[in-house]
Amino acid sequence: MVLATALPTEVIKIATDPTTEPFWQAAKERRLVAPRCGSCGHFRLPPTAYCPECQSGEVEWVDLSGRAQVYSFAVVHGFPGLPDITLVPAVVDLPDAPGARLVSNVIGVEPGTVEIGMELEVDFHPISDGWLLPVFRPVGAEQKESAS
Numbered sequence: 456m457v458l459a460t461a462l463p464t465e466v467i468k469i470a471t472d473p474t475t476e477p478f479w480q481a482a483k484e485r486r487l488v489a490p491r492c493g494s495c496g497h498f499r500l501p502p503t504a505y506c507p508e509c510q511s512g513e514v515e516w517v518d519l520s521g522r523a524q525v526y527s528f529a530v531v532h533g534f535p536g537l538p539d540i541t542l543v544p545a546v547v548d549l550p551d552a553p554g555a556r557l558v559s560n561v562i563g564v565e566p567g568t569v570e571i572g573m574e575l576e577v578d579f580h581p582i583s584d585g586w587l588l589p590v591f592r593p594v595g596a597e598q599k600e601s602a603s
């Protein structure tokens with residue numbers, strides 16, 4: 456059984472700026488957070504300097520539970536230089552941040568079993584320069600992996 460994985464550590468590089476850095480700093484501490492408008496409460500993912508709803512520049516970073524559901528996904532076989540890798544890039548809904556969606560990867564899953572609405576929980580995958588990338592596993596995936 457081939458399980459979907461994330462790209463190797465050295466392949467993923469991120470650039471941060473003052474708008475996105477709190478997201479990455481929290482991930483480094485294995486916390487999933489989302490920016491919520493300090494004025495109207497609208498969740499702003501991906502992070503934006505100004506609220507698309509009310510143009511406020513105020514933001515508060517809210518800790519999320521790490522639960523998510525698959526909103527849409529793809530199955531990708533191979534990546535330049537990595538012909539044997541299987542990836543499941545996905546857009547996930549975050550139930551604690553209504554209206555916010557995150558683009559990520561589902562890992563530790565047999566790609567054929569992924570479906571819209573699948574329940575996920577966050578995990579953190581090491582990437583370049585000591586950062587951690589939030590990725591998602593099916594709820595209960597650990598048991599499944601050790602059984603295979």
Ligand SMILES: [Zn+2]
Nearest residue numbers: 492495506509
């Ligand atoms: Zn707002």
